[in-house]
Amino acid sequence: MPKFAANLSMMFTELPFLDRFEAAAKAGFKYVEYLFPYDYPKEQLKVKLQQNGLQQVLFNTAPGNVQAGEWGVSAIPGREADSQRDIDLALEYALALNCPNVHIMSGVVPPGENYAKYKQTFIDNVRYAADKFKPHGIKILLEALSPQVKPNYLTASQFQTLELVDLIDRDNVFVQLDYFHAQNVDGNLSRLTDALKGKFAHVQIASVPDRHEPDEGEINYQHIFAKLDEIGYDGWVGCEYNPRGNTEDGLKWFEQYK
Numbered sequence: 719m720p721k722f723a724a725n726l727s728m729m730f731t732e733l734p735f736l737d738r739f740e741a742a743a744k745a746g747f748k749y750v751e752y753l754f755p756y757d758y759p760k761e762q763l764k765v766k767l768q769q770n771g772l773q774q775v776l777f778n779t780a781p782g783n784v785q786a787g788e789w790g791v792s793a794i795p796g797r798e799a800d801s802q803r804d805i806d807l808a809l810e811y812a813l814a815l816n817c818p819n820v821h822i823m824s825g826v827v828p829p830g831e832n833y834a835k836y837k838q839t840f841i842d843n844v845r846y847a848a849d850k851f852k853p854h855g856i857k858i859l860l861e862a863l864s865p866q867v868k869p870n871y872l873t874a875s876q877f878q879t880l881e882l883v884d885l886i887d888r889d890n891v892f893v894q895l896d897y898f899h900a901q902n903v904d905g906n907l908s909r910l911t912d913a914l915k916g917k918f919a920h921v922q923i924a925s926v927p928d929r930h931e932p933d934e935g936e937i938n939y940q941h942i943f944a945k946l947d948e949i950g951y952d953g954w955v956g957c958e959y960n961p962r963g964n965t966e967d968g969l970k971w972f973e974q975y976k
């Protein structure tokens with residue numbers, strides 16, 4: 719049975735961020751993930767996790783200057799120092815929060831830029847991170863984002879991300895398989911899951927096309943969850959969706975998994 723993590727960046731947004739931990743625990747979650755911890759001291763987040771009996775399973779490196787269109791800097795040529803600073807900070811948080819996975823955000827490749835140069839920059843920066851995280855047993859995750867959500871992100875297809883994982887060639891670097899993006903770009907989700915077997919170490923879910931609860935839309939998540947069990951996937955499944963309305967009202971799908 720999948721181990722579900724509440725995504726506190728998207729769920730329970732009726733509440734201030736720090737109150738979402740308690741709401742997730744009360745709703746029956748044992749695990750949480752969210753995009754960025756950096757607005758809060760790590761000690762404060764650690765207390766929130768402990769008070770609510772939760773384990774943090776994922777967060778991302780910092781996004782850079784979001785107002786200027788950045789969504790990660792680790793693929794941007796000339797920004798290696800910023801990338802390494804973000805990676806070092808992520809490691810500090812991961813250690814303090816006892817978090818087993820960190821997603822390294824690549825960034826956007828503006829049209830007309832040299833794609834190969836961005837790709838190589840990302841490979842180099844992720845290798846830096848992999849070697850730093852390895853002694854601590856922390857996995858690095860790389861994610862493809864569909865153009866509907868983030869146009870011109872370094873990777874849109876799961877297969878582009880898989881190619882990067884292979885090129886980076888470190889045993890603690892994996893794909894973060896977000897089925898919402900995968901359905902938008904690649905489709906054929908059962909075969910895709912087989913093709914990525916052993917190469918992904920975290921999963922995220924949402925309905926397609928509306929990115930709501932996994933009980934509507936064109937993906938049959940009952941089938942996907944059975945597929946993940948069938949291949950022996952033992953990582954977490956992050957609920958990275960925008961609730962249709964009140965978060966708790968939308969959690970009927972989760973009843974059977976508590």
Ligand SMILES: O=C(O)[C@@H](O)C(=O)CO
Pocket residue numbers: 753778821861863867896922958
């Ligand atoms: O799918 C997403 O958008 C997220 O998982 C993320 O980490 C950054 O955009």
Ligand SMILES: [Mg+2]
Pocket residue numbers: 861896922958
């Ligand atoms: Mg995702």
